[in-house]
Amino acid sequence: MDVLAARLPLFSSAPVVSDDPDREYAERFQNGDRSAFDQIVRRHQKGMWHLVRRYVKRDADASDVTQLAFVRAFRGLASFRGAASVRSWLYRIAINCALSWLRDHRHEEPTEIADDVLTDANPAPARLLGNEQGRELRAAIEQLPPKQRLVLELRVFDDLSFKEVAELADCTENTAKVNFHYAVKRLRDILGRNHHAP
Amino acid sequence: MRRDARNTSELLAAYVDGVAELTSDERKRVEARLSDDGDLRREADDVRGLLGELRELPAHPSEPDWSALERSIGDAVGPDMPRSWWRRRWRWIVPALGVVTAAALLALLLHRPDTPVEAPKLVTPQPLAPQVRDTVALWLDGRAIEVGPTTAARALDDMDDVDELIESDAALVPAGGDVLEDPGFAFLDDLDDATLERVRAALEQDPPPRKKG
Numbered sequence: 001m002d003v004l005a006a007r008l009p010l011f012s013s014a015p016v017v018s019d020d021p022d023r024e025y026a027e028r029f030q031n032g033d034r035s036a037f038d039q040i041v042r043r044h045q046k047g048m049w050h051l052v053r054r055y056v057k058r059d060a061d062a063s064d065v066t067q068l069a070f071v072r073a074f075r076g077l078a079s080f081r082g083a084a085s086v087r088s089w090l091y092r093i094a095i096n097c098a099l100s101w102l103r104d105h106r107h108e109e110p111t112e113i114a115d116d117v118l119t120d121a122n123p124a125p126a127r128l129l130g131n132e133q134g135r136e137l138r139a140a141i142e143q144l145p146p147k148q149r150l151v152l153e154l155r156v157f158d159d160l161s162f163k164e165v166a167e168l169a170d171c172t173e174n175t176a177k178v179n180f181h182y183a184v185k186r187l188r189d190i191l192g193r194n195h196h197a198p
Numbered sequence: 199m200r201r202d203a204r205n206t207s208e209l210l211a212a213y214v215d216g217v218a219e220l221t222s223d224e225r226k227r228v229e230a231r232l233s234d235d236g237d238l239r240r241e242a243d244d245v246r247g248l249l250g251e252l253r254e255l256p257a258h259p260s261e262p263d264w265s266a267l268e269r270s271i272g273d274a275v276g277p278d279m280p281r282s283w284w285r286r287r288w289r290w291i292v293p294a295l296g297v298v299t300a301a302a303l304l305a306l307l308l309h310r311p312d313t314p315v316e317a318p319k320l321v322t323p324q325p326l327a328p329q330v331r332d333t334v335a336l337w338l339d340g341r342a343i344e345v346g347p348t349t350a351a352r353a354l355d356d357m358d359d360v361d362e363l364i365e366s367d368a369a370l371v372p373a374g375g376d377v378l379e380d381p382g383f384a385f386l387d388d389l390d391d392a393t394l395e396r397v398r399a400a401l402e403q404d405p406p407p408r409k410k411g
Contacts, residue, residue: 032279034277034278034279037275038268038272041268041271041272042268045264045267045268045271046261046264049261049262049267050257050258053258059258059260059261059262062262063262063267063270066267066271067267067270067271067274068274070271070274070275071271071274071275074275074280075280077280078279078280133251134255134256137251137252137255138255141252152252155215156249156252156253157252157253157255157257161216161219162212162216162219163219177208177209177211177212177219177220178208178209180211180212180215181207181208181209181210181211181212182208183211184211184245184248184249185211187248188244188245188248191248
């Protein structure tokens with residue numbers, strides 16, 4: 001499945017994404033420049049790790065899955081045709097790897113809970129929200145339907161364009177925008193209609 | 199009109215979060231609604247505030263050592279450029295194909311029949327059994343006399359007729375074994391002399407008792 005996702009652009013007739021900032025690295029790699037892949041890793045390992053970390057509940061597991069996703073990408077990059085941006089292609093591989101990992105480890109109990117990001121042992125920067133408010137927001141996001149949650153997280157936490165969100169959520173760009181609207185609306189409902197930023 | 203309004207409001211969050219990603223038509227429609235609808239403007243402010251809060255949520259603070267992760271990825275993929283799957287596996291594919299081919303040849307050799315093939319035995323055709331026809335034997339005067347079914351039926355219905363048949367020698371079977379069908383006595387004209395002679399001889403040798411009239 002992951003290999004197929006990695007090779008999916010082979011079968012796509014979509015036009016090549018021309019404004020992709022990573023396109024140059026992909027082409028250099030395809031022309032035999034092995035170091036171009038290191039550049040891609042440097043640019044995207046952080047985003048991929050955080051994306052994967054939202055699926056798996058342990059930091060070490062997130063690192064393992066991220067590494068696996070890059071290995072898959074390394075093998076598939078030679079046949080990458082640029083129908084999607086390199087970033088959304090990488091993220092798709094990462095999501096597939098994370099889902100596959102979850103399937104393989106669904107009976108294991110996590111030793112770290114996702115909420116540990118807001119504990120006193122890991123103080124957030126001063127500009128960030130207070131623990132209680134952040135916990136409330138995260139709990140509200142957890143209650144969103146899967147598709148709305150995916151769209152919201154990719155847009156807000158991964159800073160993807162709606163086009164990239166649509167590629168990853170397997171829908172049209174317009175559907176991604178509408179899903180984003182309903183995710184935010186639902187979130188406001190969960191948090192209370194009179195919810196306002198402090 | 200209501201559907202258009204709904205479609206427009208469905209784009210509100212996308213408008214607030216990334217106006218540049220809307221088409222000019224979508225942008226104009228949302229802006230037209232915002233200029234007319236105070237509630238929608240307040241909703242837009244709420245959405246903007248909420249998205250701001252979400253973006254300020256801390257990422258996972260216990261991030262890994264990025265340099266270490268990069269090194270581990272580099273080690274996992276190796277220093278060389280990736281090869282296509284068949285190049286990566288040719289060391290296994292070629293010997294495996296050789297083994298499969300050899301096994302197939304060996305199987306063919308082992309399963310070859312080592313005893314000479316026997317010629318099929320010729321079966322001497324047997325003469326066909328004589329065709330059996332429906333016949334009925336009547337026991338008359340201590341002798342079995344074969345007659346045709348029609349004759350037998352009639353004989354069973356009326357023994358007097360049987361007696362007449364016997365007396366007229368009409369239903370007697372010739373010595374050749376052929377069964378005589380009931381011709382209604384017209385066949386007497388067709389009987390050849392030899393047959394009549396054999397019947398006569400048989401009756402003389404063992405004449406049936408005469409009915410007491």
